[in-house]
Amino acid sequence: xxxxxxxxxxxxxxxxxxxxxxxxxxxxxxxxxxxxxxxxxxxxxxxxxxxxxxxxxxxxxxxxxxxxxxxxxxxxxxxxxxxxxxxxxxxxxxxxxxxxxxxxxxxxxxxxxxxxxxxxxxxxxxxxxxxxxxxxxxxxxxxxxxxxxxxxxxxxxxxxxxxxxxxxxxxxxxxxxxxxxxxxxxxxxxxxxxxxxxxxxxxxxxxxxxxxxxxxxxxxxxxxxxxxxxxxxxxxxxxxxxxxxxxxxxxxxxxxxxxxxxxxxxxxxxxxxxxxxxxxxxxxxxxxxxxxxxxxxxxxxxxxxxxxxxxxxxxxxxxxxxxxxxxxxxxxxxxxxxxxxxxxxxxxxxxxxxxxxxxxxxxxxxxxxxxxxxxxxxxxxxxxxxxxxxxxxxxxxxxxxxxxxxxxxxxxxxxxxxxxxxxxxxxxxxxxxxxxxxxxxxxxxxxxxxxxxxxxxxxxxxxxxxxxxxxxxxxxxxxxxxxxxxxxxxxxxxxxxxxxxxxxxxxxxxxxxxxxxxxxxxxxxxxxxxxxxxxxxxxxxxxxxxxxxxxxxxxxxxxxxxxxxxxxxxxxxxxxxxxxxxxxxxxxxxxxxxxxxxxxxxxxxxxxxxxxxxxxxxxxxxxxxxxxxxxxxxxxxxxxxxxxxxxxxxxxxxxxxxxxxxxxxxxxxxxxxxxxxxxxxxxxxxxxxxxxxxxxxxxxxxxxxxxxxxxxxxxxxxxxxxxxxxxxxxxxxxxxxxxxxxxxxxxxxxxxxxxxxxxxxxxxxxxxxxxxxxxxxxxxxxxxxxxxxxxxxxxxxxxxxxxxxxxxxxxxxxxxxxxxxxxxxxxxxxxxxxxxxxxxxxxxxxxxxxxxxxxxxxxxxxxxxxxxxxxxxxx
RNA sequence: GGGGAUAUAGCUCAGUUGGUUUAGAGCACCUGCCUUACAAGCAGGGGGUCGUAGGUUCGAAUCCUACUAUCCCCA
Numbered sequence: 001x002x003x004x005x006x007x008x009x010x011x012x013x014x015x016x017x018x019x020x021x022x023x024x025x026x027x028x029x030x031x032x033x034x035x036x037x038x039x040x041x042x043x044x045x046x047x048x049x050x051x052x053x054x055x056x057x058x059x060x061x062x063x064x065x066x067x068x069x070x071x072x073x074x075x076x077x078x079x080x081x082x083x084x085x086x087x088x089x090x091x092x093x094x095x096x097x098x099x100x101x102x103x104x105x106x107x108x109x110x111x112x113x114x115x116x117x118x119x120x121x122x123x124x125x126x127x128x129x130x131x132x133x134x135x136x137x138x139x140x141x142x143x144x145x146x147x148x149x150x151x152x153x154x155x156x157x158x159x160x161x162x163x164x165x166x167x168x169x170x171x172x173x174x175x176x177x178x179x180x181x182x183x184x185x186x187x188x189x190x191x192x193x194x195x196x197x198x199x200x201x202x203x204x205x206x207x208x209x210x211x212x213x214x215x216x217x218x219x220x221x222x223x224x225x226x227x228x229x230x231x232x233x234x235x236x237x238x239x240x241x242x243x244x245x246x247x248x249x250x251x252x253x254x255x256x257x258x259x260x261x262x263x264x265x266x267x268x269x270x271x272x273x274x275x276x277x278x279x280x281x282x283x284x285x286x287x288x289x290x291x292x293x294x295x296x297x298x299x300x301x302x303x304x305x306x307x308x309x310x311x312x313x314x315x316x317x318x319x320x321x322x323x324x325x326x327x328x329x330x331x332x333x334x335x336x337x338x339x340x341x342x343x344x345x346x347x348x349x350x351x352x353x354x355x356x357x358x359x360x361x362x363x364x365x366x367x368x369x370x371x372x373x374x375x376x377x378x379x380x381x382x383x384x385x386x387x388x389x390x391x392x393x394x395x396x397x398x399x400x401x402x403x404x405x406x407x408x409x410x411x412x413x414x415x416x417x418x419x420x421x422x423x424x425x426x427x428x429x430x431x432x433x434x435x436x437x438x439x440x441x442x443x444x445x446x447x448x449x450x451x452x453x454x455x456x457x458x459x460x461x462x463x464x465x466x467x468x469x470x471x472x473x474x475x476x477x478x479x480x481x482x483x484x485x486x487x488x489x490x491x492x493x494x495x496x497x498x499x500x501x502x503x504x505x506x507x508x509x510x511x512x513x514x515x516x517x518x519x520x521x522x523x524x525x526x527x528x529x530x531x532x533x534x535x536x537x538x539x540x541x542x543x544x545x546x547x548x549x550x551x552x553x554x555x556x557x558x559x560x561x562x563x564x565x566x567x568x569x570x571x572x573x574x575x576x577x578x579x580x581x582x583x584x585x586x587x588x589x590x591x592x593x594x595x596x597x598x599x600x601x602x603x604x605x606x607x608x609x610x611x612x613x614x615x616x617x618x619x620x621x622x623x624x625x626x627x628x629x630x631x632x633x634x635x636x637x638x639x640x641x642x643x644x645x646x647x648x649x650x651x652x653x654x655x656x657x658x659x660x661x662x663x664x665x666x667x668x669x670x671x672x673x674x675x676x677x678x679x680x681x682x683x684x685x686x687x688x689x690x691x692x693x694x695x696x697x698x699x700x701x702x703x704x705x706x707x708x709x710x711x712x713x714x715x716x717x718x719x720x721x722x723x724x725x726x727x728x729x730x731x732x733x734x735x736x737x738x739x740x741x742x743x744x745x746x747x748x749x750x751x752x753x754x755x756x757x758x759x760x761x762x763x764x765x766x767x768x769x770x771x772x773x774x775x776x777x778x779x780x781x782x783x784x785x786x787x788x789x790x791x792x793x794x795x796x797x798x799x800x801x802x803x804x805x806x807x808x809x810x811x812x813x814x815x816x817x818x819x820x821x822x823x824x825x826x827x828x829x830x831x832x833x834x835x836x837x838x839x840x841x842x843x844x845x846x847x848x849x850x851x852x853x854x855x856x857x858x859x860x861x862x863x864x865x866x867x868x869x870x871x872x873x874x875x
Numbered sequence: 876g877g878g879g880a881u882a883u884a885g886c887u888c889a890g891u892u893g894g895u896u897u898a899g900a901g902c903a904c905c906u907g908c909c910u911u912a913c914a915a916g917c918a919g920g921g922g923g924u925c926g927u928a929g930g931u932u933c934g935a936a937u938c939c940u941a942c943u944a945u946c947c948c949c950a
Contacts, residue, residue, distance in 0.1 A: 003912095005912080005913070006913085006915080007913095279950095280950095385879085385880065385881095386880095388878090388879060388880080389878090389879060389880085389947085389948070392878060392879070392948080392949085393948085393949085396878090396949080494947085494948095495947090495948095497948095498948090525947095529886090531945095531946085562887090562901070562902090563887050563888065563901075563902085564887095564888095568881095568887090568888075569946085570887085571886085571887065573886090573887085573902090575902075575903090576887090576902085578915070579901080579902070579915095581915075582913095582915050582916090585913070585915065585916095586912095586913065586915090586916085588912090588913080589912040589913035589916085590912065590913080591912080592912045592913075593912035593913080594912085595912090596912075628891095632891080634889090636888085636889095637889075637900095640889090640900070640901070643901085644900085644901090651912090651913090652917085655912085659912090661911095662910095662911045663911075736918095736919085739918055739919060740918090740919055740920080741919095742907095742918080742919085743906075743907060743908095743918060743919040743920080744906090744907095744919075744920090746907075748908095748910095749908085749910065749918080750910080824897080827897065828896065828897060830897095831896090831897065832896085835894090835933080835934075838933055838934085839933080840932095840933035840934090841894095841933040841934065842933085843933080844932090844933050844934090845894065845933070845934075846894080848894095849894050849895090849934095850894095852894080852895060852896095853894085853895095855895090856895080856896060859896090860896090
């Protein structure tokens with residue numbers, strides 16, 4: 001069979017993914033004889049499309065899971081999605097709008113029916129996309145946070161936390177999204193710099209003809225003002241103390257209060273206090289017992305409490321108020337001003353701070369085990385720098401607002417009673433029983449109970465994920481849960497360290513007494529080459545599926561991993577994927593070379609024999625390095641080490657050493673050794689580039705299903721002789737030097753050269769003479785005690801090598817090069833000597849260090865001697 | 876305003892508890908090669924004094940302090 005000169009991943013990738021699926025290689029079930037290795041996927045938003053962040057994060061998970069599988073562990077990667085209340089509801093509302101249906105015109109039940117239909121039809125595309133990437137998830141275990149069992153777990157936890165006193169209702173200032181008509185968590189608010197205006201408005205001081213001036217960006221809220229506030233230390237406003245001011249347009253009298261919160265430098269130094277519409281004002285209001293006047297409806301329009309402009313949108317009202325004030329000469333001036341304004345992550349609406357009744361989880365007590373067990377490394381964060389951030393958050397944890405004014409989600413299992421009280425229960429029946437008890441009224445019926453309208457925050461589902469995917473609530477004694485939980489590694493972005501990771505740890509300890517995972521690997525954020533976050537608005541994100549189409553999933557995976565150290569942001573460049581593909585192509589062609597050889601039963605050439613010994617040792621040495629990288633989650637380094645082993649050691653050196661002359665056959669022993677090495681490198685590369693490696697694995701020979709690479713065994717490190725690697729290195733250095741001479745003198749590789757070596761250690765050279773012959777094209781290698789005239793020379797440590805030249809040698813140039821080398825070495829010797837002549841160094845530094853310095857000194861002195869002799873001989 | 880992180884070659888990053896060279900890698904760059912696996916390749920090469928200024932130490936890219944710059948989180 002002939003192979004194309006260029007690797008084409010398209011068909012190969014689909015073929016092998018199907019093959020793995022058909023043979024259930026991703027599937028996992030508890031096996032007492034094997035060690036479990038479990039990862040739960042960070043459930044992507046069910047409305048989501050694969051983006052670069054997912055690609056990175058899932059590639060890492062797949063690398064970990066594939067390696068564990070090959071190590072003989074029972075590898076289980078659970079996939080799934082979360083129901084994303086806000087995003088999904090927005091999608092469904094839009095879809096209904098297109099059909100001419102308003103959400104407000106249909107019942108909750110009808111809406112849910114539409115939402116589920118939407119989910120079945122359009123949801124979870126992202127999981128299909130993950131398959132293109134090669135993700136080896138156990139798809140039979142796919143879960144969804146709104147499915148029956150997982151919802152039951154959410155309700156159970158709510159009721160339980162309520163009973164334990166961790167859940168309460170309270171009025172709070174929340175981030176209100178007037179478009180989505182829901183409260184948002186702080187992290188769902190994006191602050192953007194917005195150009196706005198600072199309006200300077202005159203308020204008459206009651207009982208006088210004088211005015212005070214306040215500066216505000218929100219003149220439409222003046223009707224909700226409860227006071228004017230000044231700093232008690234502000235000498236300018238002594239005359240205002242104890243007075244009252246009149247709100248313009250509605251002529252309402254409000255007190256002037258004093259509070260040190262007011263920044264004397266900012267604006268006019270007079271602050272209007274609007275407790276209902278600003279979090280800071282709310283707090284001032286509490287301190288001064290000011291009334292709260294809420295003038296804005298849920299949809300962002302003014303309500304009747306505003307007295308004027310009722311029904312107008314807040315932004316239109318702003319303009320109209322400005323106009324009205326101007327008309328009455330109460331607008332002193334407008335100045336341009338940029339301010340940070342919160343926007344809804346989902347709807348992009350400007351956030352309205354709003355007081356409302358919400359449900360909260362009391363965090364302070366609940367958080368303790370999750371806090372301690374990260375601090376003591378029971379749960380490890382990788383990289384560990386995130387421990388600081390985690391600590392800071394945990395120590396300043398705030399109560400968690402878990403209610404959302406939406407329908408898509410688990411409806412809060414609280415039932416309001418006619419008298420305004422409420423009960424919390426898992427079912428209607430239990431609620432009714434509780435209500436009867438509470439009210440002492442047996443005649444109550446379900447009709448008297450009204451279930452809370454709100455649903456729970458999506459995070460309130462996903463914080464249970466590592467437990468609920470294994471049915472840890474429904475049936476805590478089940479085999480899966482006992483076997484797979486706690487999970488091993490969690491891979492996610494640092495942006496959800498608090499919203500998700502910390503909360504999972506909290507829930508894990510609360511409900512199982514155990515950590516939900518051992519290690520949390522925090523990936524970097526994928527940015528564009530200019531360092532900007534990838535976003536739809538900027539349009540700076542490449543389409544992941546296009547990337548896969550153009551560079552192959554293997555190429556993209558390798559490209560993403562090549563420069564993404566844990567926790568460091570990755571500046572994504574398509575060039576990385578090209579590099580990934582190049583690498584795949586390199587291996588493909590290496591295979592073409594080997595596959596093309598004709599095999600005969602002849603003796604093994606010395607070079608080939610030695611090359612096998614050498615590569616074996618080099619491989620073992622590298623495996624240790626790779627294991628070390630993996631143990632520290634240095635995935636990028638593990639790949640780079642593999643990359644260099646394959647490209648530099650295997651292709652550039654080993655294959656060149658065993659490669660027979662063109663058209664000549666290869667001896668059977670060398671061929672078989674080479675195939676063995678090839679299999680080993682395919683194994684260690686498989687977690688990174690699964691498709692190409694599986695393809696070549698089967699190209700090597702016909703294999704049974706159970707001999708597939710994906711389930712083959714990971715190479716274990718074997719003892720090896722370090723001296724082989726070290727001594728061969730001398731030969732490789734000689735080769736490089738000779739090639740250097742060829743390059744700089746324009747000598748063709750075809751022209752064989754003579755090499756003379758002046759050394760005290762002939763044995764090392766003799767051992768690997770065959771390497772030098774083959775890779776540097778030597779006519780002969782001889783040892784000498786004297787300098788060789790009319791030759792170019794170079795140094796290997798203090799050994800001197802000579803290549804006789806037929807033509808003239810540019811003596812001046814040679815001298816200059818030698819002089820440069822000499823200067824450097826002298827400088828180096830100088831620094832070493834200085835160290836050694838320092839008595840305090842010699843007496844304080846460890847013996848080993850001193851010995852090393854002495855060795856350096858001796859080497860440098862020998863080298864200098866040789867260099868000086870060479871210079872002298874050149875005249 | 877508070878907290879945290881980072882600053883090493885043109886770019887992206889290593890540098891593992893301070894001592895294997897006057898600092899490494901990949902990519903990019905330069906030179907020469909269509910050498911019979913691969914020109915998306917091969918061979919060779921140049922390039923940084925480790926953000927700035929101090930300090931600790933026999934010894935600092937590594938520890939401390941200040942400053943500067945950038946980024947993130949919280950308010």
